[in-house]
Amino acid sequence: MPKRLLVVGSGTAGLMVANLVARALEGKLQHHEVEITVLGERDDYIYQPGFLYVAFDLMDPRSLVRPVRDLLHPRVHFVHDRAQRVDAESRTVSTEGGVSLPYDYLVIATGSRIRPEEVPGLAEDAHWFYTLDGAVKLREALQDLRGGRIAVSVGIPHKCPVAPVEFTLMLDAWARTRGLRDALEITYTYPVARAHTIPAVAAFAEAEFERREIKVETFFNMESVDTGTHVLHSQEGTDVAYDLLVTVPPHRGDAFGGASGLAGAGDWYPTDRQFLRVQGHDNIFAVGDTTDLPVSKAGSVAHFESEVVADNLVGLLSEGRRPGHTYAGRAFCFIETGLEEATYISFDFQHPPVVPTPSRSIHFFKQTYNQIHWASLKAVI
């Protein structure tokens, strides 16, 4: 009887865990001592960091999408279906398609979802760049832009923590290259006391916003949108009038976690920060956006967490060795600061980030990473 690893989710974390384990245990897969299955409701993978570039017509949306099957190790099974429920007692995951998939070890990598509908009027009147369709629609809106008031309004929690700062700085640079900047008034709103949850990023963003004459409204939690008058109201009582509203909607986990009784508030999985196990379950791991850890919901976090979980799974699947590799909160995020310059932050639980001076070379490194990512996803590099 082979040992069975089931990975729920066909995004960055799910594919990386499956591919890393498959590459480490190729012999065991070949001899049917180990079986790996990925269950995903999407059969195409989308490179989400590309959305930012799509919005400014700097990337072709088609270049961001590849079939999941092409990205998975050939010996990994792929089931294209949506998970419905985990039964931890019988060690099975049932799907909406009526299939029951058994597991010895389970990895939950179901990511996060935008929830614009949580703010009345937001879904009707706002643009966002957090889905491929949304980024394409925003691209069309920006192409038609001739001037006016643009509000960039951020909800918490959301994935890719620096993306709102990047979008706002790229918008400023993009408008300057098109000779539109003087005709635009840009306002950035953020829910907490400063322009970002990470103090170093907040200090950097606030200085850049001031230098570029971008208005900042802090303690601004989106309450409702008046779609008739195009005014965004905050819970704190402040209003922002706009001609174009770009939002980073608040996110939640996949509701399937709640339905399984495993996820907590917000449909995030309570996850132990060292070994990334779902609390109370030694054989269930959570990776990527879906955890409740106090770390950024970002592709790099999914990547670093995947390496830890994959290393531990290799030990468990091959010789029953208990997990020894631990996650230290590692994260790395590029920050585009315009159309030709970028900076980055690198941090973990013990070491808060600093923000280096933006440069062209970091921007080129980011452009290069946009291509390297595909090899990284396949666990080739």
Add this chain to the structure above:
Amino acid sequence: MATADRVIDARGSFCPGPLMEMIRAIKTAEVGQVVEVLTSDSGSRTDIPKWAEKAGQELVEVVNGDDGDAILVRKVK
């Protein structure tokens, strides 16, 4: 110490976790109710009172304890 209508234990979570818990709870509370957030994040001591002031809500009390602080806010509007 004042009595809360709702208590949220946000100890162990970091900025902006406790603040966002308070903001969410006040949003759904009835006018006149008091929300208490327990927090071990030192930033909450300044962030939550600053938010209450900006939002026009009443900071009732900040109680410092050995295993964290209790911050109480009354919804007044």
